[in-house]
Amino acid sequence: MTEAKLDRRAAMAALVANRNNLLVVPGLGSTTWDLAAAGDDPRNFYLWGAMGGAAMIGLGLALAQPDRPVAVITGDGEMLMGLGALATIGAKRPPNLAVIVFDNGVYGETGMQPSHTSSGVDLVTVAKGAGFPVCLDVTGEAGLKDLAVRLGHLKETTFARVAIAPEEAPRVLPERDGVAIKKRFRSALGLDA
Amino acid sequence: MTEVSWPDRLFDAFKRANVRQVGYVPDAGHSRLIARCRADADIHDVALTTEEEGIALAAGAWLGGERAALLMQSSGVGNCINMLSLARSCRFPMPMFITMRGEWEEFNPWQVPMGQAVEPVLKLCDAEVLRVRAPDEVERAAERALQSAYGDERIVAVILSQELIGRKVWVK
Numbered sequence: 352m353t354e355a356k357l358d359r360r361a362a363m364a365a366l367v368a369n370r371n372n373l374l375v376v377p378g379l380g381s382t383t384w385d386l387a388a389a390g391d392d393p394r395n396f397y398l399w400g401a402m403g404g405a406a407m408i409g410l411g412l413a414l415a416q417p418d419r420p421v422a423v424i425t426g427d428g429e430m431l432m433g434l435g436a437l438a439t440i441g442a443k444r445p446p447n448l449a450v451i452v453f454d455n456g457v458y459g460e461t462g463m464q465p466s467h468t469s470s471g472v473d474l475v476t477v478a479k480g481a482g483f484p485v486c487l488d489v490t491g492e493a494g495l496k497d498l499a500v501r502l503g504h505l506k507e508t509t510f511a512r513v514a515i516a517p518e519e520a521p522r523v524l525p526e527r528d529g530v531a532i533k534k535r536f537r538s539a540l541g542l543d544a
Numbered sequence: 545m546t547e548v549s550w551p552d553r554l555f556d557a558f559k560r561a562n563v564r565q566v567g568y569v570p571d572a573g574h575s576r577l578i579a580r581c582r583a584d585a586d587i588h589d590v591a592l593t594t595e596e597e598g599i600a601l602a603a604g605a606w607l608g609g610e611r612a613a614l615l616m617q618s619s620g621v622g623n624c625i626n627m628l629s630l631a632r633s634c635r636f637p638m639p640m641f642i643t644m645r646g647e648w649e650e651f652n653p654w655q656v657p658m659g660q661a662v663e664p665v666l667k668l669c670d671a672e673v674l675r676v677r678a679p680d681e682v683e684r685a686a687e688r689a690l691q692s693a694y695g696d697e698r699i700v701a702v703i704l705s706q707e708l709i710g711r712k713v714w715v716k
Contacts, residue, residue, distance in 0.1 A: 416609070540607075
């Protein structure tokens with residue numbers, strides 16, 4: 352199988368370039384660094400832990416903020432640790448939530464060991480089976496552009512797997528204090544910090 | 545009978561505290577409270593595949609300005625441990641209502657190991673732990689737990705003893 356694999360930093364930049372009201376939850380590891388590299392924003396809830404939890408944080412947030420689009424943008428390893436969350440989200444189906452997996456087939460933070468997606472596990476099929484009404488397999492620039500447009504006005508619970516080249520990018524580290532990340536996120540939504 | 549059952553007292557406390565999301569793994573001890581939450585149009589009831597999903601759900605709810613509460617059985621506490629570091633690192637309010645197994649007239653010995661670990665493990669995770677043994681203690685414990693969780697942004701566990709819930713009926 353040959354598919355165009357996207358550069359992770361360029362892909363993240365494309366998804367948040369015109370974000371408007373978009374709230375973003377990246378996963379532990381590379382997607383957090385990717386989001387920080389795309390430009391710091393109080394509407395990013397960076398994760399320095401909680402592996403396997405990104406999609407469920409997105410669900411709680413999407414239910415609480417039904418008028419704003421919410422994008423979870425995580426890696427294949429992080430998603431695989433919390434695969435049950437796809438079933439939970441598929442059962443609940445908040446229309447304003449997208450779960451996007453940057454799939455490079457490896458655990459980049461720990462030495463590029465292969466993940467299950469390198470052995471044939473297909474996350475798009477899993478999401479379809481879990482009941483996501485929109486499931487996209489993004490394997491090039493056109494699909495990425497389409498996904499970025501969709502994020503602006505989400506109308507159905509969306510899953511997207513984005514084929515990412517397995518190359519490491521330089522680390523760009525955001526704020527590390529969880530309380531500070533939480534407080535500025537809530538402030539950006541007009542909530543008491 | 546006009547007596548209000550303890551699950552109804554918990555539900556009333558949720559409503560007074562404006563709880564808007566309730567995450568749970570189906571559990572016999574919580575069945576009435578789950579049914580009340582599912583029937584309430586102002587509560588998002590979220591059935592989970594594993595309890596640790598609930599910790600992340602409640603964190604997301606708080607980020608978005610809603611209050612969440614979690615219902616689980618004692619065995620589910622074990623599934624939450626690493627995810628509780630999210631609550632502690634970021635100070636997310638985390639009220640947990642835990643029905644106990646493995647401690648009082650337990651038929652299934654496989655429930656005992658995790659049942660015995662619940663309180664010490666939660667304390668190691670920096671949770672405030674409130675133990676309830678009798679129906680008339682439920683309301684005060686729930687009020688305290690919800691106030692401490694949302695007001696002080698803490699992990700608070702209300703442990704609902706097996707003697708409160710009653711024994712599981714194995715032969716019907």
